[in-house]
Amino acid sequence: MARLNETITVIKRDAAGRETWRYTGRLLARRPGFLRLEARFNRPDLPFMGITLRQGDRFVETFYTDRWYNIFEIHDRDDDRLKGWYCNIGRPAVLEAADRLSYVDLALDLWVAADGTSTVLDEDEFAALDLDAETRAQAQAALAELQAAFANHTTPLSVGKRGRRNMPRPINQRR
């Protein structure tokens, strides 16, 4: 088991299970059902949905081993301002080794900007995937759950008491 602050390798796979991307992050938290790490955006600056993802932007990534999505909370590399949440719909994450996790990406994504404006991405690509009905339904239910979580904004990111599922929740909420 990796310890806090140790390096974790993340492997993204396509629907057929082939590796499509690999990067590393630093373990921030782990609890039954989820794992959170911090990674830096390692591609050249990329215009995206009215913002720019910049090389070095801080991604706080939460992977669930029992939910069909993961959530990347994106902060600016310079002032750490919240830019939004990029959510990948996919099969639950799998711990392949103590320091390695992978997830099967099912193309469908939800982008939620910092002000709440949201967009479902790559629905065409999702529709074109060769998936069984059960997988397709799971993915669609996961998208709906995410949308409800953000809209009611019971938002990122915790697993609640008594093992029941809390919706993602924002950072630093004050009682």
Place this chain on the structure above:
Amino acid sequence: MLTLMDIYKSYEGQPLLAGVSFSVAAGETVCLLGASGSGKSTLLRIIAGLENAESGRLLWYGQDLASLPAHQRGFGLVFQDYALFPHLNVADNVAFGLRMQNRPRQEIERRVAEALALVNLSAFAARRVTDLSGGEQQRVALARALAPRPRLLMFDEPLGALDRSLRQDLLEELRRILRSGETPAIYVTHDQEEAFALADRILLLHEGRILRDGSPAEVWRRPGSAWAARFLGLGNVLTGRALGQGRVETAFGVLETTHREKEAAGSPVSLLIRPAAARLGPGVNPLGGRVADILFQDDRYRVRLDNGLVFHLPQAPARGEFLTLHVPPEAVEWLA
């Protein structure tokens, strides 16, 4: 408008909800009142679409909600941990869900202004949420739930994290908002004071079942079971055996009641004697004892006797004094 039919749900083999049925009418505020573990939050999450029932049906004006995802149900939720976004000001927090739905900007502005006015926070629109008190933050969360004009409002212990005086203020505010609008609401709480203050109807939930369904006055007058009477703190609950003619053998002797329905002799009976029922002096059903504890409460004294019974008296007796008192038969209530 909302109808639940025979909802079942279990968790790790234990039934959480064991066949729950009820409906909510337009404009009605229904309080689900129960102890922790009674299944009330699970029920709320099933209605919200955040969890699925194992069996049973959930209908909105006759339409089955099972296939409708949570965010399309048009239900507004307010939780105990109101989880505002710290990077957004008050108005932007309230607008967040509307932006999620990609509503037009003018509509968003109008609805945010309306919702903030409703919770008396118009002047706070541009404030940082991190500068607000807990009570103010919970009002922002309430405005956020109201802004999309939900078809149904749902509350899960929304006041649980607040201290007493704040709770009282917010309770008043909630009452005003729920009473003035047509939006039906389901309010989950373990706090009977909140339930009695807000509800048009109270549903008492115990071990996954609804034990009692009625107006606050009906539930208070006829709790219907020993458990309910104890949970609501209505008074002394005694157990005993029926002797016929309304007489019941208890640990306090044979008590006379005005109950005249036929009960098999020897069958177990639960009785409720409310604290206000005591009459000083000798009489039928003597239930006196030595004064063990006295507590001044509201405008009278709450007196616990050494026999375990609790009564309310207008004057303070002396501790250790033997009180002779009785309870008239009509004040000894049968619980089902």
